[in-house]
Amino acid sequence: MKPVDNLKGVNELTNGKKVLGVVTAAGLLAASLSACGSSDNNNNKNASGSEPASSAPASSAAASQSSGEKVTITFQNIYPDSSDPKYQMLHKIVSDYETAHPNVHIELDSLNTDQQKLKLKTQAASKEVPDITIVNPKAQMQPFVDADLFAPLNDMVQQNGLADTFQTGILDPYTFNGNLYALPDGNNIAILYYNKELFQQAGIANPPSTFEELIADVKTLKAKGITPLAIGEKDSWTGSFLFMNILLRTYGPGFLQDVTDGKTTFEDPAFLEAVQAFEDLVKAGAFQDGATSFDYNAGENLFKTGKSAMYFMGSWATGGIETSDVSKDANVGVFKFPTVNGKGDPNQYMLAPGSAFAVSKNSKHLTETLDFLNYFMLNYPKELFGLKGAVGLAQKVEGDFKAAGYSDMSITVMDLFTSVNGGDLSFDNTMNPATSQVHLSSIQNLFVKPDTDPSAVAKEHQQAYEDNKQ
Numbered sequence: 001m002k003p004v005d006n007l008k009g010v011n012e013l014t015n016g017k018k019v020l021g022v023v024t025a026a027g028l029l030a031a032s033l034s035a036c037g038s039s040d041n042n043n044n045k046n047a048s049g050s051e052p053a054s055s056a057p058a059s060s061a062a063a064s065q066s067s068g069e070k071v072t073i074t075f076q077n078i079y080p081d082s083s084d085p086k087y088q089m090l091h092k093i094v095s096d097y098e099t100a101h102p103n104v105h106i107e108l109d110s111l112n113t114d115q116q117k118l119k120l121k122t123q124a125a126s127k128e129v130p131d132i133t134i135v136n137p138k139a140q141m142q143p144f145v146d147a148d149l150f151a152p153l154n155d156m157v158q159q160n161g162l163a164d165t166f167q168t169g170i171l172d173p174y175t176f177n178g179n180l181y182a183l184p185d186g187n188n189i190a191i192l193y194y195n196k197e198l199f200q201q202a203g204i205a206n207p208p209s210t211f212e213e214l215i216a217d218v219k220t221l222k223a224k225g226i227t228p229l230a231i232g233e234k235d236s237w238t239g240s241f242l243f244m245n246i247l248l249r250t251y252g253p254g255f256l257q258d259v260t261d262g263k264t265t266f267e268d269p270a271f272l273e274a275v276q277a278f279e280d281l282v283k284a285g286a287f288q289d290g291a292t293s294f295d296y297n298a299g300e301n302l303f304k305t306g307k308s309a310m311y312f313m314g315s316w317a318t319g320g321i322e323t324s325d326v327s328k329d330a331n332v333g334v335f336k337f338p339t340v341n342g343k344g345d346p347n348q349y350m351l352a353p354g355s356a357f358a359v360s361k362n363s364k365h366l367t368e369t370l371d372f373l374n375y376f377m378l379n380y381p382k383e384l385f386g387l388k389g390a391v392g393l394a395q396k397v398e399g400d401f402k403a404a405g406y407s408d409m410s411i412t413v414m415d416l417f418t419s420v421n422g423g424d425l426s427f428d429n430t431m432n433p434a435t436s437q438v439h440l441s442s443i444q445n446l447f448v449k450p451d452t453d454p455s456a457v458a459k460e461h462q463q464a465y466e467d468n469k470q
Contacts, residue, residue, distance in 0.1 A: 071105070071368045073104065073107065073368060073369050074109060074130040074131045075106050075132045076119070076120070076130040076132065077109070077111075078112065078113050078134050078355060080297065083323070085322075085384055085389025086185075086384070089384050090108070092383055097375055104368060113235055113237070114234070114237070114295070114296070116134055120133055120134070124143075124149055127149065129149050129362065131363045131364075131365065131369045132358070132360075132372075133360070134358075135182050136429055137174055137182075137356065138425065139430055139431060139436070140429055141173075141181070141356075142176070145181055148361060149360065150358045151360065151370070152179040152180060153359065153370075154179060157374075162378055165378065166396070167396060173353050173429075181358055183356055183357050183377050183394075184356040184394040185356065185393070185394060186314075186315075186353070186354025186355070186392050187352075187353055187392060188316050188352040188392040189352070190313065190315075190351075191312075191334050192207070192310055192311070192335050193311045193317070193332055193333070193409075195308070196331050198221070199217075202220050202224045207333065211249070211340040211341065215281065218281065219284050222284070226308075226309050227308040228285065228287075228310060229286040229287055229308060229310045230287070230288060232296035235295050235296040236440040236444040237426065238296060238299065238313075239444055240426065240428065240440050241312070242278070243275075243278050244350055244424065244427055245350045246277050247270065247271060248350060248424050249340035249343050249344025250270040250277070250340050250341070250343050250344065253424050255268070256427065265458075266462040267455070268458075272455060273341065273454075274340070275452075275454035276454050277340050277341070278443070279450040279454070282446060283450045287447065288302060291447050292448065300320065303321070304321055304324035304326050306325065306326045314392070315352075315391060316392050318391040318392060321409070322407055330408055330409070334416070336349075337350075347420060347421040348421055350426065351425055354394055357376070357377070380395065381395045381397045384397075385397055385404065388406055432468055432470055434464070434467075435464045438464035442457055442461060
């Protein structure tokens with residue numbers, strides 16, 4: 001795998017004006033981009049290394065349009081929440097495309113993240129992948145690529161200048177052996193959102209800067225009858241995402257890479273310390289009752305409806321929070337994940353190159369599907385900008401965010417990108433799927449059994465890694 005530059009290339013931010021790609025993806029991916037399988041060769045020169053073919057209008061003339069053939073394109077997506085700007089963007093672009101191409105119907109299959117992952121696995125096993133589906137980068141995507149399920153997008157991304165809309169380096173995690181197989185929707189960092197009014201009700205003046213302060217605030221909020229921290233842990237990646245940020249503090253960047261390289265194991269003291277800290281958070285009453293029965297959308301909606309004081313998530317959540325009732329009167333603030341036991345750099349983040357759109361190699365309407373995806377991605381940042389959902393995109397965004405009515409909260413999130421000093425990718429984007437599944441279940445179990453011996457959690461992880469390492 002080719003080396004990736006340290007996170008230094010940050011594009012200009014001037015109070016939210018004329019933001020062109022909030023941060024370079026090459027920087028976001030600085031920390032740990034390996035452990036992704038032997039056939040991964042992140043070299044996407046064929047995909048984005050040459051000049052765009054043209055600056056033509058967003059859609060080329062698909063073959064089916066001239067023939068009049070009736071075409072249905074199945075589009076599996078993870079935008080089921082009608083209150084989210086991405087949902088509105090999706091339906092607007094689909095409607096516009098169908099109007100311009102009356103012979104084409106886009107059939108939407110909108111699922112939450114875990115539902116979509118499970119459904120795609122079943123579809124992949126029978127080689128019945130939707131025309132367009134959602135994949136995650138690196139290790140999560142590798143098995144589908146190895147199974148030869150996706151069509152290369154090298155040529156399509158050159159049409160209409162699409163390649164040039166993406167931030168530098170962001171296509172690398174979706175490129176294998178020189179072929180680009182998916183187009184990402186985001187480029188994100190993990191942050192904590194907080195409800196200023198609920199903090200004031202509990203007598204908390206400022207957001208916590210240390211984990212010890214976070215635990216104390218959790219107990220204070222809980223005593224006031226306020227749910228401290230919302231989470232949708234039915235979708236088990238959410239708890240993992242939070243846990244890995246704790247581990248990023250106790251160990252620093254690169255833990256999973258060091259495990260893979262044989263430099264440490266899951267029984268490292270920093271891993272045990274992270275497990276203990278996570279358990280302390282659960283035992284302090286941080287999360288809503290029945291957290292493991294709330295899916296991602298239900299967990300997020302607790303915060304968006306003012307029913308929890310904090311919410312830990314990737315910056316992709318900013319758009320939905322921005323347009324929700326909780327954000328009225330500048331009520332939502334954001335803060336960096338705190339130090340843990342005095343350890344860690346708050347400017348190191350969990351980094352999240354986004355979920356991405358892939359096209360089935362066996363699509364019955366491959367030409368039309370590629371044409372639609374090209375149109376969709378060209379219009380993606382434009383539509384989201386107008387819907388106040390353009391924070392944390394993988395594509396460059398042109399516009400005056402303040403003039404467009406974006407809140408101070410959104411501008412603050414964009415400003416945080418300028419402070420990023422490295423970080424890590426999520427567990428399931430780094431480790432092989434079998435080890436990742438053990439990890440996800442193990443962390444999820446801590447929500448109901450927070451007295452589990454951290455050494456037992458470590459041994460469970462290490463055994464899974466030894467059994468499944470490649």
